[in-house]
Amino acid sequence: MAEFPFLRLLELAREQREEAARGLQASQARVQAAEQQLAMLQQYRQDYQQRLGGQQQQGMAVTQWRDYLLFLGKLDTAIAQQQQECERCEQLRDAAREQWLEREQKVQAFEALQQRHDQTELRKEARREQKQTDEFASRKGSVSRH
Incomplete structure (x- = not known):
C-alpha cells in the first residue's frame, strides 16, 4: 500500500494539537490560581x-478607625485588580481553547484524508x-482445454 502523502503534515498537526492542549491546560491552571487568590482576598476582607x-462595639480611637478604613480601601483595590486578573486569565484561556479547537479540526481533516487514502489503496489492492485471480483462472482454463 502506498504511504499517505501527507503523513508528515498529519504528525506535525498532531504535535501542534498536543502543544495547544498543554497551553490550554496551563491557562486553565492560571485561571484557577487567579480565582483562588481572589477568593482569599475576599475572605480576608x-x-x-x-x-x-x-x-x-468595644470603642476605638479615630486614628485606629481611619487606619481600618484605609486598609479596607487597599483591600478593595487589590480585589478589583485581582478581578481584572481573573478576567484577563479567562480571556487567555478562551483564546487557548480556540487555538486547540482549530488544531483539533486540522488533525481531524488530515485524519479524514488519511482514511480516504487508505480506503482507496485497499480498493486498488x-x-x-x-485481476490476478481472474488471470490465473483464465490461464488455468486455457491450459486445461489444450
Whole structure:
C-alpha cells in the first residue's frame, strides 16, 4: 500500500494539537490560581471587616478607625485588580481553547484524508488481487482445454 502523502503534515498537526492542549491546560491552571487568590482576598476582607465591627462595639480611637478604613480601601483595590486578573486569565484561556479547537479540526481533516487514502489503496489492492485471480483462472482454463 502506498504511504499517505501527507503523513508528515498529519504528525506535525498532531504535535501542534498536543502543544495547544498543554497551553490550554496551563491557562486553565492560571485561571484557577487567579480565582483562588481572589477568593482569599475576599475572605480576608470579610474577616477584616468583621474584626472592625467587633472593634467598633468595644470603642476605638479615630486614628485606629481611619487606619481600618484605609486598609479596607487597599483591600478593595487589590480585589478589583485581582478581578481584572481573573478576567484577563479567562480571556487567555478562551483564546487557548480556540487555538486547540482549530488544531483539533486540522488533525481531524488530515485524519479524514488519511482514511480516504487508505480506503482507496485497499480498493486498488483488492482490484489487483481480483485481476490476478481472474488471470490465473483464465490461464488455468486455457491450459486445461489444450
